[in-house]
Amino acid sequence: MTPVTTKRMSDQLIVVISGPSGAGKDSVMRALLKRDQKLCFVVTTTTRPMRQGEIHGRDYYFVSHSGFQRMVAAGKFVEHALVYGEHKGITRKVIQKAIDTGRDVVLRVDVQGAATIKTLYKEAVLLFLTPGSKDQLLARLEARKSETSDSIQERIATAFEEYSMKDSFDYVVVNRRDDLSNTVDAIQGIIKRERARAS
Numbered sequence: 001m002t003p004v005t006t007k008r009m010s011d012q013l014i015v016v017i018s019g020p021s022g023a024g025k026d027s028v029m030r031a032l033l034k035r036d037q038k039l040c041f042v043v044t045t046t047t048r049p050m051r052q053g054e055i056h057g058r059d060y061y062f063v064s065h066s067g068f069q070r071m072v073a074a075g076k077f078v079e080h081a082l083v084y085g086e087h088k089g090i091t092r093k094v095i096q097k098a099i100d101t102g103r104d105v106v107l108r109v110d111v112q113g114a115a116t117i118k119t120l121y122k123e124a125v126l127l128f129l130t131p132g133s134k135d136q137l138l139a140r141l142e143a144r145k146s147e148t149s150d151s152i153q154e155r156i157a158t159a160f161e162e163y164s165m166k167d168s169f170d171y172v173v174v175n176r177r178d179d180l181s182n183t184v185d186a187i188q189g190i191i192k193r194e195r196a197r198a199s
Contacts, residue, residue, distance in 0.1 A: 011198040013104040014121050015039075015191060018114040019129030020159035021084070024175045024183075026059070028129060029108045031184045036191070040103040042095050045071070048086035079109070079116035084155060088113070104191070111162040114169070125194050127187060128169035132176055 017032075019025055033041055045061040047068050056062050063071070068087045072080060080089025090107060098105045109117060111128075118124050131139075138156060166172050171190050175183040 011195075012099065012102065013191065013194055013198060014099075014117070014124040015104065015106045015194070016114045016117050016124050016126045017106065017108050017129060017187070018111050018126065018169070019175075020111065020162040021155045022159060023129040023131055024180075025108050025129055027180060028175055028183055028187070029106070031180055032106070032187055035184060036188060038103055039106045039191075040098040040101045042090055042098045042105060042107045044088055044090055044108065045077075045094075046086060046088045048088075078120060079113045081110060081112050083110050083112075084158070090117075104195070111165055123198075125190070126169040126171070127190065128166045128172045129175050129183075130163065130166060130172060132174045136177070 017025060017029060029041070033039060043057065043059070043061055045063055045068065047063060047065045048060075050056065050060075050062050054060065065087065068080075068089070071077065071089070071091070076091045076093065077089040078092050078095055080087060088110065090109065090113070095105070095107070107117065114126050114128075118126060173183060173186050173190070
């Protein structure tokens with residue numbers, strides 16, 4: 001991965017929220033952004049189909065597989081990966097635009113993407129979101145009705161592998177079922193602590 005040169009304030013946070021499929025990253029991110037107007041969200045580009053309620057440019061940038069490959073060839077991504085047969089990535093343009101706002105920057109990426117971001121932005125704060133245990137993670141994945149049996153098994157295998165990487169993160173945040181408010185409280189507490197440390 002090509003090193004990234006960016007301009008940012010010395011006390012400006014880059015917060016990465018990651019975790020396995022089924023951890024609730026999208027729901028947590030939406031709730032967090034509603035509460036904290038000081039955060040600037042970096043929108044991921046993906047080839048996966050748009051889900052009900054999602055908006056292009058707010059939740060993700062939705063592109064075709066061929067369009068994504070053209071972006072890769074043009075060197076537009078800071079990081080990108082193939083996840084469950086779909087491509088996801090963060091472009092240099094959107095992350096620099098977020099940094100240029102002067103606000104703290106928050107990204108939602110998969111576990112492999114979090115490791116890449118950390119190598120490029122050494123001061124990035126990595127948060128690992130988890131349902132609490134492997135059993136709870138399994139229950140959430142098996143409850144999904146939009147997946148085929150084969151795709152569920154793939155997600156379970158990958159999610160368990162990602163779960164084992166949680167100790168490489170700066171913080172582990174438990175996102176229990178029907179407890180979104182407390183999850184966001186915990187993340188806000190971490191951000192407040194990191195802001196105080198950076199200032």
